[in-house]
Amino acid sequence: MDLLNYDVLAKSGYEGYVCKEAPVRVLQFGEGNFMRAFVDYFFDISNEKAGFNGKVALVQPIAQGLTELINKQEGLYTLYLRGSENGEKVDAKRVISAVDCCLNPYDKADYDKMMAIAASDDLDIIASNTTEAGIAYDPSCKFEDVPANSFPGKLTQVLYTRYKAGKKGVVVLSCELIDNNGKELLKCVNQYIDQWQLEESFKTWVNEENIFCSTLVDRIVPGRIRDPKEVEELEKINGYHDELIDVGEIFGVWIIEGPEGLEDRLPFKKAGVNVHVVPDVMPYKHRKVRILNGAHTGFVLGAYLAGFDIVRDCMHNDNVAGFMNKMLNEEVIPTLVDHLDENDLNAFAAAVKDRFNNPFVNHELMSISLNSTSKWKARNMPSFLQYIDKNGKLPVCLTMSLAAYIAFYSNDIQELTDAGLVCKRPAGNTYTVSDDRWALEFFYEHKGESEEELVKAVLGNEKMWDQDLNKIDGLTDAVVADLKMIHTEGAEKAYASCL
Known part of the structure; x- marks a missing residue:
């Protein structure tokens, strides 16, 4: 030819x-x-x-x-x-x-x-x-x-x-x-x-x-x-x-x-x-980082523990997709409306849902999970903190997302290898968490601790968050409760509880 x-x-x-x-x-x-x-x-x-x-x-x-x-x-x-x-x-x-x-x-x-x-x-x-x-x-x-x-x-x-x-x-x-x-x-x-x-x-x-x-x-x-x-x-x-x-x-x-x-x-x-x-391009960068990238980091870690492997399949599950939609529509977008048109933000979020449902791309959750410590801090924490400042209460989905991050990094830890932190999924297979070495060593050092001990240690790690998150009123108890729900009822039911 x-x-x-x-x-x-x-x-x-x-x-x-x-x-x-x-x-x-x-x-x-x-x-x-x-x-x-x-x-x-x-x-x-x-x-x-x-x-x-x-x-x-x-x-x-x-x-x-x-x-x-x-x-x-x-x-x-x-x-x-x-x-x-x-x-x-x-x-x-x-x-x-x-x-x-x-x-x-x-x-x-x-x-x-x-x-x-x-x-x-x-x-x-x-x-x-x-x-x-x-x-x-x-x-x-x-x-x-x-x-x-x-x-x-x-x-x-x-x-x-x-x-x-x-x-x-x-x-x-x-x-x-x-x-x-x-x-x-x-x-x-x-x-x-x-x-x-x-x-x-x-x-x-x-x-x-x-x-x-x-x-x-x-x-x-x-x-x-x-x-x-x-x-x-x-x-x-x-x-x-x-x-x-x-x-x-x-x-x-x-x-x-x-x-x-x-x-x-x-x-x-x-x-x-x-x-x-x-x-000014920066409000649009915030829109992309907080809605598109923040949606990924916000739901994929719990979704992986719930048994999902690619993004598209998550969009066909009412609980996971519903969790993501509520997080975007009720917790993330309201923190951006002071700088961008709300209709524009809603249209961008709607396009994100289409993009995640792309029938031609098998976007693996584990590939998105790389370096989730810095990703959660950059993509999700600004919305999390601004929501609290604006509403005087904790955002339900973003708080659950933080618990899912802790669960993903600590679920039945097996060993710490050169490749990363080896954990076990509820389904029984192992997976390797990839992140900065200090973050992996931190979770390995805290393996086997109770939910209360682990959450307090994670939220108090100022190298992770540049502050002690335990000082946010009610956050420690809320994350402990969410983490216990993920452990006892599974991540999908934990996501469903936010709806």
């Missing part, structure tokens, strides 16, 4: 939207599955729906990457967005044609092509996702390196070329998974300007003529289809061979922090996609 390219696509009978020719308006650092299923998807829709008329030139951030493969397919690849939407199964296929080419800047010819794009009148946007470690200042980078090894160093070189060509500033959309990603990227660029002793006028141009946006990205991207039989069946249907098939969940939202007027400069609002420019 022929490898996908424009001629092969035309012969295959594909009837979807295709943009073969357009100027390169976006330079994108990062060519992996996530960016192709997220950023390039939104630009592809913008070409179709908003007349963006722009191509994306991808740049692989490190010396090894997908450049050769992407160029063989002329930038084309098949994207499947799969999941559950409003309770209905969705499996949507689209051939993405927004990508112009991929460049390996460690090759001198491609480096020169990258700089030609940098100096182009057409360039308006630079996007990036170079992993969390990508936004880092490496003082070993030199201005004359071809290219600078760090991503911020490469970006400084690109911006300097653009400045020297006398071109306008660009919009920089940073998608790396760190707080204030855009601000941190600009900070690194300024460090290179100072280290390399570049003109003060260039520094002024970078900081005043370019817009560095912190952004929040949200789409689960499994990437490749792992079943070769499924790939073979899809390629028979498609009529071509595709080495770059990509898969993401149907849900996707991109929150971009930027000034007034930026939304009109970007094509996404006109395209009608789920991309929004806001003055």
Whole structure:
């Protein structure tokens, strides 16, 4: 079967939207599955729906990457967005044609092509996702390196070329998974300007003529289809061979922090996609962390003890799903309404329930359980404490969730190994808790204690919580009672008692 390219696509009978020719308006650092299923998807829709008329030139951030493969397919690849939407199964296929080419800047010819794009009148946007470690200042980078090894160093070189060509500033959309990603990227660029002793006028141009946006990205991207039989069946249907098939969940939202007027400069609002420019991205980060991530951490530990193994099955159980829904709707969302619209929060929570019910993803509870001590502190404790401050009482579900965390980490402890803390599930099989070593050693040291002794020790561990939670009125007794219920009646009935 022929490898996908424009001629092969035309012969295959594909009837979807295709943009073969357009100027390169976006330079994108990062060519992996996530960016192709997220950023390039939104630009592809913008070409179709908003007349963006722009191509994306991808740049692989490190010396090894997908450049050769992407160029063989002329930038084309098949994207499947799969999941559950409003309770209905969705499996949507689209051939993405927004990508112009991929460049390996460690090759001198491609480096020169990258700089030609940098100096182009057409360039308006630079996007990036170079992993969390990508936004880092490496003082070993030199201005004359071809290219600078760090991503911020490469970006400084690109911006300097653009400045020297006398071109306008660009919009920089940073998608790396760190707080204030855009601000941190600009900070690194300024460090290179100072280290390399570049003109003060260039520094002024970078900081005043370019817009560095912190952004929040949200789409689960499994990437490749792992079943070769499924790939073979899809390629028979498609009529071509595709080495770059990509898969993401149907849900996707991109929150971009930027000034007034930026939304009109970007094509996404006109395209009608789920991309929004806001003055401050942090409330939306709190929304994601507390609702999406907090829901996971809030119910999975007890659900695993109750006999469940994957998230989707939990959503088909009235007690576990009901527990999660009550936790989100009555305890978490009310703590966020001061900063975000309640209808928006409810819609996001409804989408979370669809995402957890994704029929294409077997999301294992044990994979979510990794490092639950720090996760509970970061994802659930802010809602827990704010609920108490707001209502003067304990949140029933979040309190039970804290008891379930203790139960998961202490259930019939067998041994402490290099791999983690080995516990026994009520069903009889063992499982290994993975977390920071000090947290595992703490629970191992307290094995065999009564519920009262264990709860008091956990709540009083200030290394875990940065405070003594025993001081919260009524919490110790409530967690003890919940833990005893989990032990005597099982986690599912304990969750049901909250309803």
